[in-house]
Amino acid sequence: MEAVVLYVPCSNKSEAVRIAEHLVGSRLAGCVNIIDNVTSIYRWNDTIERSQECLLIAKTTKELVKAASDDICKIHSYTTPCIAEISLSGLNEVFGQWLIGALGDHKKE
Numbered sequence: 001m002e003a004v005v006l007y008v009p010c011s012n013k014s015e016a017v018r019i020a021e022h023l024v025g026s027r028l029a030g031c032v033n034i035i036d037n038v039t040s041i042y043r044w045n046d047t048i049e050r051s052q053e054c055l056l057i058a059k060t061t062k063e064l065v066k067a068a069s070d071d072i073c074k075i076h077s078y079t080t081p082c083i084a085e086i087s088l089s090g091l092n093e094v095f096g097q098w099l100i101g102a103l104g105d106h107k108k109e
């Protein structure tokens with residue numbers, strides 16, 4: 001099992017919670033952390049923008065990334081959502097085993 005996290009900025013906490021509950025409920029993520037009040041500065045339509053966002057960090061496995069990303073895109077409000085996959089190296093064994101159990105057979109849900 002290769003553990004990864006998905007880094008997903010969201011428009012607000014409500015959207016992040018909606019996505020998180022779907023991912024955990026579908027067993028596409030074992031755990032999701034939500035960090036509120038993140039300031040993002042970016043270029044959009046050739047203008048530098050600044051906005052408050054909410055950061056979603058989902059713990060999952062490499063094999064579930066595509067399914068999780070597809071579902072995030074269906075729920076997310078952004079036209080071009082950022083869904084970045086970050087590999088976790090050196091993950092402690094106890095958490096890795098918990099993650100496997102939490103994900104179980106996600107197709108049953």
